[in-house]
Structure formats: structure tokens, C-alpha cells
Amino acid sequence: MTSKFIPYAQYVSYQPEEMLQRSKDYYDELRRRRSIRTFSDKRVDKEIIENCIRTAGTAPSGANLQPWHFVAVNNKELKKEIRLAAEKEEYEFYTRRASDEWLADLQPFETNEKKPFLEEAPWLIAIFEKRYGINPDGSKKKHYYTSESVGIACGLLISAIHHSGLASLTHTPSPMGFLNTILDRPSNEKPFLLLVVGYPAEGINIPDIKRKGINEIATFLLD
Numbered sequence: 453m454t455s456k457f458i459p460y461a462q463y464v465s466y467q468p469e470e471m472l473q474r475s476k477d478y479y480d481e482l483r484r485r486r487s488i489r490t491f492s493d494k495r496v497d498k499e500i501i502e503n504c505i506r507t508a509g510t511a512p513s514g515a516n517l518q519p520w521h522f523v524a525v526n527n528k529e530l531k532k533e534i535r536l537a538a539e540k541e542e543y544e545f546y547t548r549r550a551s552d553e554w555l556a557d558l559q560p561f562e563t564n565e566k567k568p569f570l571e572e573a574p575w576l577i578a579i580f581e582k583r584y585g586i587n588p589d590g591s592k593k594k595h596y597y598t599s600e601s602v603g604i605a606c607g608l609l610i611s612a613i614h615h616s617g618l619a620s621l622t623h624t625p626s627p628m629g630f631l632n633t634i635l636d637r638p639s640n641e642k643p644f645l646l647l648v649v650g651y652p653a654e655g656i657n658i659p660d661i662k663r664k665g666i667n668e669i670a671t672f673l674l675d
């Protein structure tokens with residue numbers, strides 16, 4: 453296949469001072485993001501969700517194969533079905549599957565098998581990782597670095613949701629195979645995350661957690 457190259461005309465450059473300010477502003481905006489677990493039922497326009505998913509779809513991916521699919525649900529019956537199936541798995545997790553260490557690590561969040569937010573929040577976005585593609589003749593098409601690619605797309609999605617003025621929860625009821633059944637997705641797609649999206653319910657509290665500092669998360673090797 454011949455590749456075609458075009459000028460990178462959309463690149464925007466800034467003066468160093470402006471770059472510094474922009475990097476600070478972006479950090480300040482994203483550090484305000486927090487996961488919430490109690491949502492208002494206030495409706496959110498489909499167009500906002502669509503734009504956030506468009507943003508996620510700009511993510512880099514292995515060989516640009518874009519191995520993701522987003523299912524955005526605000527249908528009440530489907531949300532209820534998802535809640536019931538998730539709570540069933542979560543009950544197993546909290547009572548049997550989770551190790552003592554895992555349960556201890558979850559204690560600060562006071563989470564349990566009850567997931568009312570899956571019905572209360574206006575939108576659930578199920579993100580699927582396409583482990584492989586399907587060629588027109590039905591054979592398998594190899595995909596590369598699918599979890600890295602989908603993880604990056606989810607990061608962009610979460611930041612786009614936050615940037616739009618909405619809140620989210622990254623939810624991973626484990627295992628999530630029920631999402632294929634309820635949302636009618638094919639077997640080459642593996643549920644990756646279930647993102648709960650909406651407005652925070654009034655007056656909610658969030659866990660008082662701390663971020664690691666720059667020196668804990670990064671090493672700079674200088675000249």
C-alpha cells in the first residue's frame with residue numbers, strides 16, 4: 453500500500469511564556485477532576501456525549517486501527533439491566549472473589565456491591581476493546597497494542613467529559629462480559645471500562661485522597 457502524506461497544517465505554535473501558562477492552566481483544570489459515586493438525574497444533551505466520544509476517537513492507536521467501540525446508553529431499561537447484572541458480579545466480588553488486600557485498599561472509598569448510580573446517572577458509556585477486527589470475508593484482522601490504545605482513548609474521553617463540565621466514574625464491575633450480552637456487542641469486542649457520566653448530586657462528599665508529587669512519579673535525566 454502506498455502511503456500519502458499531507459502538510460501538518462493544523463499544528464499551532466505558541467511563544468514559550470504562553471506554553472508555560474497553557475501547561476499550568478491544563479494541569480489546574482485536570483487536577484480538579486474527581487470520580488464521583490452519587491449522580492444527579494439531571495439530563496445531559498446527547499450532543500455533548502457525542503463530542504466527548506469524538507475526542508476519544510482522536511486518540512493515537514497501534515497502526516491507526518482504532519480498536520475501540522463506545523456504546524452510550526441513556527435508555528432507562530438498559531441502564532437498569534446493566535445495574536442488576538453489575539450488582540450481581542459485584543456481590544460475588546465483595547463476598548468471595550476479592551482478596552483481603554484488595555478489600556483493604558478499597559476501604560477508603562466505602563464502596564460496596566450496591567451501584568444505584570448505574571440507573572441514576574443520565575449516561576453510561578461502555579467502552580469496548582476490539583481485540584481483533586473482522587475482514588470483509590469474515591476472517592480475523594490483527595490489531596496491535598489494543599489495551600494501550602483503548603486506555604489512551606479512555607483518558608481523552610474522561611478529560612473531555614471533565615472539560616465539558618460533567619463528572620464521571622470509571623467503573624469496572626468484574627467480569628464485565630454481561631455488557632456484550634446486554635448491549636449486543638460481538639465476541640471480538642472485550643468490555644474495557646464502564647464510564648458513568650452526569651452531574652454530581654448536590655452536596656456530595658468525595659474521598660480525601662492525595663496525589664503523588666512530581667518527584668515520586670517522574671525522573672528527569674538532564675544534560
Ligand SMILES: Cc1cc2nc3c(=O)[nH]c(=O)nc-3n(C[C@H](O)[C@H](O)[C@H](O)COP(=O)(O)O)c2cc1C
Binds near residue numbers: 622623
Ligand atoms: C481502571 C479503573 C477502574 C476503576 N474501577 C472502579 C470501580 O469499579 N468502582 C469505583 O467505585 N471506582 C473505580 N475506579 C475509580 C478509582 O477508585 C479512582 O479513580 C481513584 O480512587 C482516584 O480517584 P479520582 O478518580 O477521584 O481521582 C476505577 C479507576 C480506574 C482507573
